[in-house]
Amino acid sequence: MNPALSCFIGYRYWRARKSNAFASFITFFAVSGIFLGVAALIVVSSVMNGLEGQLKQRILGAIPQLTVHTQAPLTDWQKLKQQLLSLPGVKGVEPSIANQAMVQSAANIQAVELYGIFPEEDKSLSPLAVNTFNDAFNALQPGKYNVLLGSELARRLNVMSGDKVRLLSGEGVIYSPLGPVPSQRTFTVVGVFEMGSQVDANVAYLHYGDARRLMRKSADDIEDLRLFLADPFLAPTVSPKVANLLAQQGIKATVTDWRDSYGHLFAAVKMEKNMMSLLLSLIIAVAAFNIVSALVMMVVDKTADVAVLKTQGLSPFGVMLVFISQGSLNALLGLLLGLVVGIGSTLNINSIMSVLGMHILGVGQRLPVILNPSQLGIIALGSVVLTLLATLYPAVRAAAVQPANALRYE
Template identity: 35%
Template sequence: MRALLAMWVGWRFYFARQSNRFISFISFASTAGIALGVAVLIVVLSAMNGFEKELEQRLLGVVSHGELIGVNEPIHQWQSIVADANKVPGIVAAAPFVRMQGLVQKVGGFQGITVLGIDVDSEDKVSNIKQFMSAESWQSLAQQGSNNIVLGKGLAKSLDLKVGQSLSLYMPNINSRSQSKIGAAKSYRFVVSGIFELGGELDMSTAYIPMQYAAKILKLGDSVTGVRIKVDDVFAAPRLIRDLGYSQQQYVYISDWTRTQGHLYQDIQLVRMVMYLVLALVIAVACFNIVSTLVMAVRDKQSEIAILLTMGMKKASVMLIFIVQGAFNGVLGCAIGGVLGTIIALNLSAIARGIESLFGIQLLSADVYFIDFLPSQLKGGDVVTVIALAFVMSVIATLYPAWKASQTPPARALAGR
């Protein structure tokens, strides 16, 4: 009963503060600061979740989790490596590939690209690149003897190429014994049979061709450049790929995604931690305004506090009155910030596209980032954590002013009335 009385009085004091405009302004500032901090923190965490999701599903869905590449020579018995990989718990699938590096001509000079020769039946098990191109483009890569090539959207745009047009790829002449001579290169003609769109840096530098045709160009016969590995847990990839590589008879280079793309994941986690800390401090500063609000409210309510104490109210109940009064600021700020942050996070990608369209700018360039759009993934756990953090900080901010209120001398306060 006493707790309910204290909460009711705190509620009345919360609205009675409107009589003092300065206190009302500081209280409004603290509520707005908490709401802004909560909303921004929810949006930032959702953006970091989105980047992490796109890294795992988009980039790591196309980039192999691990590779075994022949040392100074192609891999001849790649079928045995695939068979060994399928026996290792944790490895989902393995697929051969042929990799080539070359130059393509564009306006103003040449551009280096990576050409991957793939077998569509095997590649479909280790990569989801099929999801980012049309069915016709994917089927064109199944024609193993053809010179079809599927380009990334960004690469096709920079080369001003469309489906059906020809492309010349310049590579070192493998028949040349003196590879150090400049100009020892040969041109290979391809027909653009499709375009894939990942929406990032891979669009600008990667192309796919049938594996048998790639092996024919490099005169590999039935050999391949390497074997791509897919695992069920990407964080276990280094260990699984290393164990598989050490078990082979042929010397191979061992590579996994942490060496090629691992910095992206580390950067995302670092930014998440730094932003969480910075925005938590913003919320803490906003909560500090609650201290100022309650200190002035205590001084403004000296006589009321004295009357309550002389009527027999316990000091703990007086503390609870001002804790409740200050907590209302936190509750209101958390509610507004939580709703606002959730709405923005759910529509963050659309908002970013609208800003890009309105101002004619590109927030994320495919030349720099692994994706060229702003992703977002809202998690309920993040919303609850942020709101709980802000609420706890706002309650803590009320403790000292509430304690000072409970120490008010009734006689002195009434005498000075």
């Protein structure tokens, strides 16, 4: 058996003008279906990747990605920092403290998540400094009692730089004859940051020392470490390694990560992305069924040819290969067109939408796009495998043709 001969015959069948116009019509729609399915899958997946990446930067860049809370103050946190930095996936470690509180202005009162940080260390690790107006990030100095608010939070409180707000901490409550009295202090708003996400409405930043004093704790003690990861989505794998390292050092601590507060949001985005991919994959599946129909008609049309080829010594597998190669060429043509159009549309989607006058995210907003090469490989491989499976049934039917029966009336 010569596989090259079978593939050549399949190629000639593919190039020849079809005598059955209906089979040609179905073949055209099969190729078009694969082309549209692959192109749409690439565009939608890339946009969903971009939206997920944007959320990851805007939300997970502003909150602790992984936090270590020790039961007792650390005696040498710098040494522990070096050990944590040696773990794969960890790109930064700094002292931090978080607490739920209320922030009150003359106009309104809002619940807020307070983060105490060291701006000089946080500046090189977090995108927060880049997204802070008027370099107010550097104004967080110990003992100055300054606070940095999210832009949406500042709008709701109706405050701007230089205004005074009162912070009431949920930690550091003292009990008096009149009942529990929360720890509170007046702070000066030194600026606002804007990450373009829900973080802007419920997060505020203080200097670490000021946050500790607000909670009636020693400003010099370090009990919490905030870890920055090369990829926040690595938290599930990095967290156990951090816990093991702390256990080896005899440090009793609790390790938490961003999934506790924002895991549901990213789980919803991931599920939406998977469902969209599944729905668009069904387009390719329908196109594969069209290939089955077209090849079955081709087998019926070429029954006499198949019988002649078998009488000349072509094996059943060789006959199968003829129709597998013919169907695969249709699939490859649709796949190549889909890849070219899909990648081209993805790279120029904002220009295309601008020409069409479409503004999905609002005027002036650009769709974020991340073209993932591994995802392209999965789409291409999945399409090829699906269409190859679709050619098996017609190919098996062709291989089962009996020359004597097929040529009885020829």
